Amino acid sequence: MSSLLAALDAGDARPDSIALRARSYELLGDLTGRTVVDVGCGGGRAVAELAGRGATAIGIDRDAEMIAVARERWPGNEFQVGDAHDLRLETGSVTGYRADKVLHTLDDPARAVAEARRVLAPGGRIVLLGPDWDTIVVDSDDPETTRRLIHAKADTFPSPRVARKYRNLLLDAGFTDPIVEVHTGVFTDETALALLGRITQHESWLAEQAERGRANRVFVAVPMFLVAARC
């Protein structure tokens, strides 16, 4: 959990991540006085940022340790331990639902989206955000191994390619007016090496990337899929 949190914190601080979170909040519509749930909230930053924009924000995460960290970091906000597939929220009780880098970790994303629709009031908005783990781009002298390593990492997740399905999942669940955007994070510094170290332990491949780092020749691109729709 602590290494995931450290990686999330490092990513969160990047200017493009800050802008992407802001865009995700904008797509939730007018937040003033609205109740918004951030599902899979992790360390809770988005909950505090949503509250700062006038929402009554609730953070929910399956991991009790994450919720403990969120409560400590962002006192005064509401955090619950809970499961995206089966939320302990009343039907129609929220006007915004957000899940950032979460659905790829779920066994049944369609069930989570149906659950989102249940808890959203008519006219409420949903925003899903995350990478498609098969489409991480890395420049390497060994493209075959690169493809194999990226796909091997993708295969560690229950739903690695769910981001390309966000729009269809929402339509299938009865959401309307989908908006689709792709915002690509480009990593050319030491943050790229940290990211690649979370993808693989393959020593010679990482050594080539480290050498590229010393020569300022690292290039990693991560398309982030952002899809919003109306209930």
Ligand SMILES: C[S@@+](CC[C@H](N)C(=O)[O-])C[C@H]1O[C@@H](n2cnc3c(N)ncnc32)[C@H](O)[C@@H]1O
């Ligand atoms: C990659 S982290 C992203 C955290 C946060 N959304 C962010 O952007 O920093 C994924 C989070 O989803 C949570 N999670 C995984 N499965 C879940 C489930 N079934 N219900 C609720 N949360 C879940 C994990 O515990 C973790 O905190």
